Amino acid sequence: MTFVIEALGLTSGGGKAGLMQLVPALARHTKHWFVAMLADLPEFAGLARPNLKLVVRPKPGSLVAREIYLQRAVPRMCAAERADALLCLGNFAPRRCVAPTVVLLHNAHYVSRDRAFELQSSFRERLVTWYGRRILRRLPSGVQLVVQTELMKRRLTEAYPRLASKVIVIPDRDGLPSGLLDASSDAAHVDGTDRSAVPFTFLCLAQYYSHKNLEALVEACGLLRSATSSAVRCLLTIDASQHPRAGRLLEKIKAAGLSDVVVNLGPLPADRVAQAYRAADALILPTLLESFGRTYREAMRFGLPILTSDRDFARDACSEAAVYFDPLRPSSIAESMARVIESKELRHRLSHAGLRRAAQAPSWDEIAGQFVRVLEEAAMRRPGFGVRCSELQVGPPAVAGSL
Numbered sequence: 001m002t003f004v005i006e007a008l009g010l011t012s013g014g015g016k017a018g019l020m021q022l023v024p025a026l027a028r029h030t031k032h033w034f035v036a037m038l039a040d041l042p043e044f045a046g047l048a049r050p051n052l053k054l055v056v057r058p059k060p061g062s063l064v065a066r067e068i069y070l071q072r073a074v075p076r077m078c079a080a081e082r083a084d085a086l087l088c089l090g091n092f093a094p095r096r097c098v099a100p101t102v103v104l105l106h107n108a109h110y111v112s113r114d115r116a117f118e119l120q121s122s123f124r125e126r127l128v129t130w131y132g133r134r135i136l137r138r139l140p141s142g143v144q145l146v147v148q149t150e151l152m153k154r155r156l157t158e159a160y161p162r163l164a165s166k167v168i169v170i171p172d173r174d175g176l177p178s179g180l181l182d183a184s185s186d187a188a189h190v191d192g193t194d195r196s197a198v199p200f201t202f203l204c205l206a207q208y209y210s211h212k213n214l215e216a217l218v219e220a221c222g223l224l225r226s227a228t229s230s231a232v233r234c235l236l237t238i239d240a241s242q243h244p245r246a247g248r249l250l251e252k253i254k255a256a257g258l259s260d261v262v263v264n265l266g267p268l269p270a271d272r273v274a275q276a277y278r279a280a281d282a283l284i285l286p287t288l289l290e291s292f293g294r295t296y297r298e299a300m301r302f303g304l305p306i307l308t309s310d311r312d313f314a315r316d317a318c319s320e321a322a323v324y325f326d327p328l329r330p331s332s333i334a335e336s337m338a339r340v341i342e343s344k345e346l347r348h349r350l351s352h353a354g355l356r357r358a359a360q361a362p363s364w365d366e367i368a369g370q371f372v373r374v375l376e377e378a379a380m381r382r383p384g385f386g387v388r389c390s391e392l393q394v395g396p397p398a399v400a401g402s403l
Contacts, residue, residue: 001031001032001033001084001085001375001376001379002032002033002034002035002081002082002083002084003026003032003033003034003035003083003084003085003086003087003372003375003379004034004035004036004037004074004077004078004081004083004085004086004087004099005023005026005034005035005036005037005087005089006037006070006074006086006087006088006089006090006093007019007023007036007037007038007088007089007090008037008038008039008057008059008060008069008090009039009059009066009090010038010039010089010090011039011041011059012207012267013206013207014175014292014294014295015089015090015106016175017174017175017176017270017273017294018172018175018294019038019089020043020044020047020175020177020270021175021177021364022089022364022367022368022371023036023047023052024047024049024052025364025365025367025368026052026368026371026372027047027049027051027052028365028368029368029369029372030050030051032051032372033051033053034049034051034052034053035052035053035055035077035081035083036052036053036054036055037055037056037057037073037074037077038054038055038056039056039057039058039059040056040057040058040059043270044056055077057073063124063127063128063131070092070093070094071094071095071096074086074088074094075094075096075098078098078099079098083098083099084099084100084375084379084382085099085100085101085102085375085376085378085379086098086099086100086101086102087101087102087104087371087375088101088102088103088104089104090104091103091104091105091106091107091110091132092132092135093140093143095138095140096140097140097142097143099382100142100144100375100378100379100381100382101140101142101143101144101378102143102144102145102146102371102374102375102378103143103144103145103146104146104147104148105136105145105146105147105152105156105291106147106148106152106291106292107132107291108152108155108289108290108291108313109125109129109132109211109289110129110132110133110135110136111136111152111155111156111158111159111160112155112159112289114211114288114289116213116288116327116328117210117211117288117289120210121210121211122210122243122244122245125209125210136156136159136160136163137160139160139163139166143166144166144167144168144374144378145163145166145167145168146167146168146169146170146371146374147167147168147169147170147291148169148170148171148172148291148292149169149171149291149292149313149316149317150169150316151312151313151316152169152291152292153167153168153169168374170367170370170371170374171361171362171367172292172294172297172367173294173297173361173362173363173364173367174294174297174298174300174301174358174361175294175298176273176274176298176301198233198279199230199231199232199233200230200231200232200233200281200282200341201232201233201234201235201279201280201281201282202232202233202234202235202280202281202282202283202284202307202337203234203235203276203277203279203280203282203283203284203299203304204217204234204235204236204237204283204284204285204286205237205268205273205276205277205283205295205298206236206237206238206285206287206295207237207238207239207242207267208238208239208242208243208245208246208249209242209243210243210245211287211288211289211290212285212286212287212288213286213287213288213309213327213328214236214238214249214286215245215249215252216286216327216328216329216330216333217234217284217286217330217333218249218252218253218256218258218262219330220286220330220331220333220334220337221234221258221261221262221334221337222256222258222261222330223330223331223334224261224334224337224338227334227335227337227338228337228338228341228342230341230342232261232337232341233260233261233262233263234261234262234263234284235263235264235265235276235279235280236262236263236264236265237264237265237266237267237268237276238250238264238266238267239266239267242267250264273298274302277298277299277302277304278302280304281304281305281347282304282305282306282307282340282347283295283296283299283304283305283306283307283308284306284307284308284333284337285306285307285308285309285314286308286309286325286327286333287308287309287311287314287327288309288311288327289311289313290313290314290317291313292317293313293314293317293318296308296314296317296318296322297317297357297358297361299354300318300321300354300355300357300358301355301358303351303352303354303355304351304354305321305322305323305340305346305347305350305351305354306318306321306322306323306350306354307322307323307324307325307333307336307337307340308322308323308324308325309324309325309326309327310324310325310326310327311327318354318357319353319357320350320353321350321353321354321356321357322350322354323336323339323340323346323350324336
């Protein structure tokens with residue numbers, strides 16, 4: 001069978017990390033032919049396999065360009081490749097299903113509402129959320145949805161009851177390359193200093209989005225001076241270009257005299273992510289809403305204690321492996337940080353709980369196997385599925401690097 005994979009929007013963060021692991025795992029099913037539509041990033045070039053063709057192009061620079069690509073280029077690719085099924089990994093699918101379609105839905109904002117996020121989100125974030133909810137309300141009958149957790153499935157079916165029969169759960173895991181933990185754990189600190197000479201280090205590994213709630217974390221770091229006498233710092237990984245308010249947050253850190261406490265490393269390339277985890281003593285995420293939280297699983301694999309929001313998605317992901325705080329109260333965040341700093345026994349308990357949960361996660365081969373089975377079943381239901389790819393008028397087959 002031939003399967004087209006649409007993943008042009010996964011260019012950073014957890015989405016990109018998961019893509020780098022899932023696509024090669026899919027290609028290990030050598031009885032199938034795969035065509036992956038990806039952004040033109042250098043690191044994706046190494047994903048090619050004998051039964052996996054890469055079709056690369058620039059990521060659309062606007063929501064309108066993204067819509068045109070999704071509604072025109074993707075169906076044409078399915079037609080050109082005579083796809084038996086289409087796997088969309090970026091939440092959305094073409095409205096006109098020219099092949100049986102499976103969509104990985106991993107944006108929790110489309111199925112849940114968070115008042116704090118809605119108050120501080122940008123116009124673009126609100127527009128994308130509105131668009132995603134509209135798509136779900138009008139989802140074509142031939143589309144099947146995959147979510148990463150039972151909690152996400154429950155939220156989805158409560159928000160859109162008619163989709164209950166279309167949703168299945170395929171568990172996810174961290175996006176770390178295999179063998180990454182085999183390297184020495186006593187490596188130098190991420191900024192080049194001796195690990196024994198640095199303060200207790202929190203890592204907040206996240207891009208800037210409104211729901212990541214980073215302003216509350218920065219305010220909490222300012223309160224830490226009165227909550228603990230220990231030397232502390234918190235590492236951020238944001239860039240001013242990621243969001244209209246990202247630059248203002250970086251300026252706020254300087255203006256508040258917190259540059260020695262809140263240290264921004266900027267976005268980390270893949271080869272420095274493991275180094276950042278090894279440099280940290282704990283992971284902290286004051287996020288307001290997530291569908292899965294790949295960073296949680298990565299921290300667990302490194303044995304890091306986790307501090308995060310007292311929300312259902314976080315408890316579902318971390319259980320006993322985290323300390324929970326009220327993400328809307330910086331004082332609650334600071335108190336939790338001080339508690340973890342001062343208690344070695346607590347850190348030890350959280351670390352071991354996280355390692356146990358990480359060991360229970362499915363392998364990427366198991367995850368890919370579940371996706372392949374879903375795609376096979378979708379393809380076998382094809383008779384009478386509306387417009388067949390072979391009935392569309394298309395040009396010559398697409399080649400790698402073009403559409």
